């Protein structure tokens with residue numbers, strides 16, 4: 105026996121809430137053979153000639169069309185207008201593990217995401233990926249969803265931005281359909297929710313998400329969350345949520361290093377069937393350091409310009425095509441800017457960084473600032489030394505080595521480095 109409903113949401117909702125009771129009801133009318141009821145989207149009279157029952161949308165009154173079997177009158181119905189806005193089957197098929205370029209900066213996040221995709225609800229739950237804008241958090245999230253779907257095509261995977269969760273909730277509140285809202289989000293196999301920082305200071309949304317989250321985790325349904333910073337740093341996010349986010353695994357994505365940026369450019373170019381000379385990829389990657397989205401934007405601009413003018417993609421051509429973008433980037437991350445950011449972070453003065461003072465409280469921030477200047481600007485070691493009160497290039501080299509070493513030994517230094525890198529790169 106087949107039951108029809110007007111949309112996938114309604115089908116899910118009936119399955120979750122009423123299928124057992126409907127089956128029981130139908131069996132009690134006809135106990136000559138076991139009753140199996142399947143649920144479909146559509147209308148019995150249009151789609152399946154041999155169907156015997158059709159659950160109608162609330163607007164149409166809900167009576168059975170193709171047979172005398174009536175849905176029990178106590179079955180409530182969700183508000184249709186609110187439901188139609190719930191996201192479903194909305195993964196971006198373009199984002200997969202295959203086209204996600206791995207580098208040191210995203211290795212851990214990628215490995216964790218792959219684990220989750222292979223064992224949803226079991227490995228790490230929730231999986232929380234955080235990092236600056238345009239670094240591939242959403243890409244990884246969709247990759248997990250796409251892989252789960254490939255293995256289990258019937259899974260209900262819902263991806264949505266935190267703002268959409270809030271908007272759906274507000275709509276449900278307005279239309280008196282909170283039960284439908286709750287049922288929908290608590291019936292998924294995996295909930296992928298992007299940019300959770302938008303929940304800051306939204307008490308009611310956090311409350312609702314808290315219960316949805318608990319419900320899903322209790323049922324071993326996978327939750328994946330992304331955030332633009334370490335969640336504990338979000339002001340206005342309830343402690344109980346922050347602590348729950350830490351139940352599973354929290355992984356960072358850092359801005360990619362030069363080699364990874366080159367690899368990403370080569371990969372994106374080849375996806376667009378463009379042969380990108382290696383020196384050109386290297387040039388773009390060296391100049392555009394902020395994030396992968398910017399990198400992709402630069403490449404798209406180069407490709408469009410080349411196609412428009414019919415010119416070959418040479419180094420000179422690219423320098424010209426990207427000159428304003430590169431000037432803007434250079435302005436954004438200057439040694440000056442790095443010194444100011446580092447001084448503010450460690451609550452010292454910029455003049456301390458440039459001074460001859462050798463106390464630990466000044467030396468470490470100075471070494472950190474030099475290391476960041478080396479990583480984020482195109483200045484040479486002597487230029488950086490000069491900018492730090494006329495120091496020698498070997499001092500800068502020593503600073504870079506020292507910070508690299510300390511990053512492996514001290515969680516605090518590692519965290520300082522990541523925080524500063526993120527602040528400066530976004």
Ligand SMILES: Nc1ncnc2c1ncn2[C@@H]1O[C@H](COP(=O)(O)OP(=O)(O)OP(=O)(O)O)[C@@H](O)[C@H]1O
Pocket residue numbers: 199203204205206210235236237238239240241242243244299332368396397400
């Ligand atoms: N390692 C990578 N390999 C291939 N493409 C990448 C990689 N990292 C990021 N990208 C691409 O960069 C673009 C931006 O990535 P994405 O939207 O996932 O960033 P995000 O971290 O979610 O940023 P936001 O916080 O702004 O939402 C996407 O087109 C994505 O495919």
